[in-house]
Amino acid sequence: MLAEDRLNAIVSMVQQAGSVTVPELADTLGVTASTIRRDLQTLDRAHRIAKVHGGATSLERAHVTRDLTLNERSDLHNDDKERICARAAALVEPESFVYIDSGSTTLKLIEHLPHLEGVTYVTDSVLHAQHLALRGMRTVVLGGELKPETEALVGPDALATLDHYNFNCGFWGSNGIAAEQGFTAPDIEEAQVKRISMRHTAKRFVISDASKFGMVAPVKFADFRDATIITAGEVPAKYRAMDNVITV
Structure with missing residues (x-):
């Protein structure tokens, strides 16, 4: 061979x-x-x-126990991510204050965002902030310590900044999605940023391909019912009928 x-x-x-x-x-x-x-x-x-x-x-399984780099994640489930992000981007309304979490799917979301009047985007990702700014979007980036694997900002400064904000809507990624264990991530500090940013957001959307369903990472950052899930791919039957799961 x-x-x-x-x-x-x-x-x-x-x-x-x-x-x-x-x-x-x-x-x-x-x-x-x-x-x-x-x-x-x-x-x-x-x-x-x-x-x-x-x-x-597989990279999908590895992603539950550790944060893959953006390069490792960039080619996973691309077609599904395109459909998810096109649907999610349509949910942004004019004059909104919008939070965007770090991650490969949320990075792709930026490509689909419409240019709307009076929208401000806040993100914990330096890379996402650069992409938003290049598209001419009004952008605010959190402070904090830079996490190399995901290029996300974490720590007390990031959490303190979030306490000053109230978002109309927000978009998050999740390493694991399970009805009982909720939304989970491998890293404690990044999970804290996800948790606090969700608490400060009125309309919460987790955007993730179907491979994350049934996976459980070590740290929970929200209950399963705390957000609407926009997904694509082979969603397990257990989740397809749930009213907070939108399959595109």
Whole structure:
């Protein structure tokens, strides 16, 4: 088997199973464990899978336990994200004070935002602030400590700034969405920013593809009923009929 074919086969196995061990991959593909470990390093650097101790897991599963970089997330579920963001952007009204959370889906949302009279956007993401400003949007960025993985601002300064604001509507990403455990994220500090910003927002929207349903990350930042979810993809039947879930 050619090296490229083997790499593609590994990605396919990881995506189908969710996670696969080095011995399982070596046995199935008929190569040594050391070859598989080198392949996993190559695929991890290319952001096609996430290398973990003893094997590999899909990026979706990895995203529950740690924050993927924006590069790692940028190509996941692109078509679904486009539909989600087109729908979400239409919810912004003139003269609104709008919060935008950090994340790959909320970054794509910025591309779809209409130019409306009197709208101000507030974000915890330096990257998002740059994209908003480049589009000519009035933009406010929170203070705080910069988190490299997600380029989000966290810490006491960010939370103190949020206490001064009351938003008409806001848009958040979530690493996990579950009816019982609510909306969850891997990082305590970033979850705090999400939690406080939601408390200061009248209309709350979580924008996320269907892969996040049923996933539970370590830190809860809101109850399942605290926001309307705009989603796309293969939404589990349990969630499709819920009145705060909009599938596009």
